[in-house]
Amino acid sequence: MGLVDQLVNQPHYTLVNQPRENDILSHKELFDSIPEEYLSHKEKYENAIRKTVLYYRLMQKYQNYKEGSTILDETRANYRNLVSFAVFKDYPPLMLHNGMFIPAIAGQGTPEQQKHWLKRAKNMEILGTYAQTELGHGTFIRGLETTAEYDPSTEEFVLHSPTLTSYKWWPGGLGHTVNYCVVMAQLYIRGRHHGMQPFLVQLRDEATHMPLPGVKLGEIGAKLGLSTVNNGFLAFEHHRIPRDRMLMKNAQVLKDGTFVAGPSSKLAYGTMIYVRVIIVNGMANLMAKAATIAVRYSAVRRQSQIKPSEPECQILDYVTQQHKLLICIATSLAFSTCARWLWDVYTGVMGQMESGNMDHLPELHALACSLKVVSTMDVSGLVERCRLACGGHGFMHSSNLPYTYGLATAACTYEGENTVLLLQTARSLVKAWQKGSKGKPLSPTEAYLMDKSPVPKWENTLDGIIAGFRRVSAGKVQDCVSKIDKLVKMGTSYEDAWNQTSVRLVAASEAHSRAVILATFRSEVSRAAAALSPPLSRVLHQLVHLYCVYWALERLGDLLLYTSIAERDVQELQQQYEDLLQKIRPNAVGLVDAFDLRDEILNSTLGAYDGRVYERLMEEALKSPLNAEPVNQSFHQYLKPFMHGKL
Ligand SMILES: CCCCC/C=C\C/C=C\C/C=C\CC/C=C/C(=O)SCCNC(=O)CCNC(=O)[C@H](O)C(C)(C)COP(=O)(O)OP(=O)(O)OC[C@H]1O[C@@H](n2cnc3c(N)ncnc32)[C@H](O)[C@@H]1OP(=O)(O)O
Numbered sequence: 001m002g003l004v005d006q007l008v009n010q011p012h013y014t015l016v017n018q019p020r021e022n023d024i025l026s027h028k029e030l031f032d033s034i035p036e037e038y039l040s041h042k043e044k045y046e047n048a049i050r051k052t053v054l055y056y057r058l059m060q061k062y063q064n065y066k067e068g069s070t071i072l073d074e075t076r077a078n079y080r081n082l083v084s085f086a087v088f089k090d091y092p093p094l095m096l097h098n099g100m101f102i103p104a105i106a107g108q109g110t111p112e113q114q115k116h117w118l119k120r121a122k123n124m125e126i127l128g129t130y131a132q133t134e135l136g137h138g139t140f141i142r143g144l145e146t147t148a149e150y151d152p153s154t155e156e157f158v159l160h161s162p163t164l165t166s167y168k169w170w171p172g173g174l175g176h177t178v179n180y181c182v183v184m185a186q187l188y189i190r191g192r193h194h195g196m197q198p199f200l201v202q203l204r205d206e207a208t209h210m211p212l213p214g215v216k217l218g219e220i221g222a223k224l225g226l227s228t229v230n231n232g233f234l235a236f237e238h239h240r241i242p243r244d245r246m247l248m249k250n251a252q253v254l255k256d257g258t259f260v261a262g263p264s265s266k267l268a269y270g271t272m273i274y275v276r277v278i279i280v281n282g283m284a285n286l287m288a289k290a291a292t293i294a295v296r297y298s299a300v301r302r303q304s305q306i307k308p309s310e311p312e313c314q315i316l317d318y319v320t321q322q323h324k325l326l327i328c329i330a331t332s333l334a335f336s337t338c339a340r341w342l343w344d345v346y347t348g349v350m351g352q353m354e355s356g357n358m359d360h361l362p363e364l365h366a367l368a369c370s371l372k373v374v375s376t377m378d379v380s381g382l383v384e385r386c387r388l389a390c391g392g393h394g395f396m397h398s399s400n401l402p403y404t405y406g407l408a409t410a411a412c413t414y415e416g417e418n419t420v421l422l423l424q425t426a427r428s429l430v431k432a433w434q435k436g437s438k439g440k441p442l443s444p445t446e447a448y449l450m451d452k453s454p455v456p457k458w459e460n461t462l463d464g465i466i467a468g469f470r471r472v473s474a475g476k477v478q479d480c481v482s483k484i485d486k487l488v489k490m491g492t493s494y495e496d497a498w499n500q501t502s503v504r505l506v507a508a509s510e511a512h513s514r515a516v517i518l519a520t521f522r523s524e525v526s527r528a529a530a531a532l533s534p535p536l537s538r539v540l541h542q543l544v545h546l547y548c549v550y551w552a553l554e555r556l557g558d559l560l561l562y563t564s565i566a567e568r569d570v571q572e573l574q575q576q577y578e579d580l581l582q583k584i585r586p587n588a589v590g591l592v593d594a595f596d597l598r599d600e601i602l603n604s605t606l607g608a609y610d611g612r613v614y615e616r617l618m619e620e621a622l623k624s625p626l627n628a629e630p631v632n633q634s635f636h637q638y639l640k641p642f643m644h645g646k647l
């Protein structure tokens with residue numbers, strides 16, 4: 001639940017950490033007796049499976065899904081996301097089961113296929129993942145090598161991995177956990193290629209869990225984070241599956257091998273749009289978690305003096321610390337607000353597509369790409385900032401900031417590597433510019449590109465800043481189009497001209513994203529604030545103001561290039577920013593309390609509600625197996641003989 005929703009729904013802050021009866025988090029067996037950092041790679045996985053089974057059984061009990069509730073609603077269930085933070089510092093091995101396997105069946109399966117497979121998947125009778133990326137390709141989907149050759153004589157598809165680089169590589173849970181998966185493979189019928197299609201493939205025997213004949217499976221090894229997700233590899237050796245295992249909502253293969261194309265080949269990519277939309281909300285949750293930990297710690301930690309005559313102050317009283325952290329609160333709110341807005345756009349477009357209207361899919365794709373990129377890029381950077389703002393204790397795993405960083409930074413790569421997705425949005429912006437230049441109407445989020453009015457006098461207001469970001473984006477897009485046109489006129493191919501302009505295209509795409517985020521954040525908070533008490537409305541507007549001024553100062557170069565902002569405006573903006581830090585400081589702890597993240601979910605020695613930081617750090621330190629004995633055996637085995645010159 002976003003901060004705005006909490007504030008709207010709870011006129012006063014809930015007493016955080018209030019035990020809620022019948023709550024999954026009251027089951028202590030969900031939690032680790034010793035910190036998982038002290039387990040082996042294999043033990044971590046096995047312990048994660050133990051917790052996964054318990055977690056899902058309890059989740060089913062407490063989150064009994066109303067029959068007919070959509071898969072998408074369930075997967076978005078915020079509570080599950082948040083509680084999973086409590087149980088799994090890193091993501092669970094079944095994250096992809098709910099996150100992609102079920103949505104892929106829901107989005108790509110026929111009604112009959114959904115009826116059969118979703119029931120089994122939702123009841124956890126089968127466990128699945130989504131296998132698209134290969135050892136040799138992740139971004140360039142058209143270059144994926146896994147093949148599915150249709151055999152009309154047996155009405156089967158023959159799945160095959162022709163090369164080492166064609167091995168599926170990365171899918172979560174694939175190594176040892178799941179027994180099914182949705183495999184994206186290049187479809188061939190009688191030697192003719194019919195593009196990338198989704199296939200529901202059984203990988204392991206349901207009774208013995210042994211890999212089926214023709215299926216090679218394993219895990220890909222230790223990673224920066226997500227150590228319990230069991231990312232794996234998969235190869236097929238001419239593995240046969242029945243015809244009805246191709247998910248045929250969009251395209252079909254008839255018994256005789258006739259291929260019936262769907263309304264668009266890109267519908268097969270639909271699961272990726274869905275996950276990108278969900279990731280924005282996931283980033284808001286991660287940001288809320290890190291901000292809560294760092295702000296609370298900054299209220300407890302006293303270090304140095306502002307005045308020599310006074311006692312050591314809370315580090316949150318240093319304006320530099322406020323500069324580091326208050327933007328994190330605003331960022332979580334900005335992305336949870338945009339996530340809700342993007343979800344409404346997504347469900348709207350999905351509804352239109354159900355009735356055959358594909359008109360708004362390109363805009364949705366561009367929005368999903370750009371918001372996934374900016375939310376993951378900003379949050380991974382700000383989570384790292386939260387860690388650094390906590391000094392040495394932020395470097396401890398027990399602070400839970402390093403894990404949180406691992407979760408955030410992974411999302412910069414998965415579900416579409418960030419640079420590649422910004423280029424996708426740039427593709428949409430350039431097309432919109434070319435379309436608008438011919439007088440054709442543009443989509444609502446891109447219409448500002450055609451604002452040909454003279455650059456107005458700069459105003460240090462929210463309207464002025466948002467208008468400024470739109471000017472920057474439109475100006476950058478226009479510059480990209482001009483550069484590409486100029487290169488093409490000089491005889492460069494369009495593709496080479498695009499590549500030579502790609503650094504600017506990425507910057508234009510980010511500028512567009514920021515313009516969309518600022519405008520959406522401001523309008524959504526203004527709408528929600530109407531239902532709030534004046535004090536709450538004031539603090540929310542202060543956060544929106546802080547967010548807009550912060551990014552104006554961060555992107556001054558662009559504003560100086562494309563708007564009429566002058567030096568005195570910049571001085572005034574800087575002063576506005578510092579005034580806002582001072583205004584928000586008294587509410588900083590109250591604001592992170594309003595995220596209402598319980599201690600079990602924060603999983604942090606630094607962020608616990610009671611503020612007993614030092615006692616918790618010591619409690620966690622004593623759990624280290626090394627502290628079980630005063631002298632470790634290595635002294636006698638190695639150090640002592642070494643120090644006596646005998647080794
Ligand atoms: C804490 C945060 C997490 C919270 C999570 C909570 C819940 C979620 C649960 C699970 C998720 C969590 C973890 C996920 C684990 C990771 C999974 C994965 O990574 S799955 C694999 C993801 N892989 C990718 O995203 C690949 C990226 N590459 C691409 O998308 C395409 O290859 C690319 C880059 C678009 C290029 O493809 P190409 O065929 O070359 O396309 P073109 O550029 O030529 O464009 C062709 C036209 O198609 C349009 N297009 C492209 N993609 C899409 C799409 N997805 N939908 C609709 N349309 C699309 C494109 O706009 C072009 O249109 P025009 O020709 O311009 O009209």
Ligand SMILES: Cc1cc2nc3c(=O)[nH]c(=O)nc-3n(C[C@H](O)[C@H](O)[C@H](O)COP(=O)(O)OP(=O)(O)OC[C@H]3O[C@@H](n4cnc5c(N)ncnc54)[C@H](O)[C@@H]3O)c2cc1C
Binds near residue numbers: 420
């Ligand atoms: C933690 C994690 C979990 C994952 N889970 C899954 C999963 O469950 N299922 C699944 O199928 N996949 C999964 N993936 C794989 C993920 O989708 C890919 O890693 C991602 O799509 C990027 O592809 P790649 O790794 O091949 O990188 P590449 O595409 O090779 O990118 C490498 C570099 O090349 C650049 N580059 C590539 N193409 C272009 C271009 N056209 N223009 C400009 N620059 C370009 C990129 O910007 C990047 O800098 C996961 C990845 C991670 C890290």
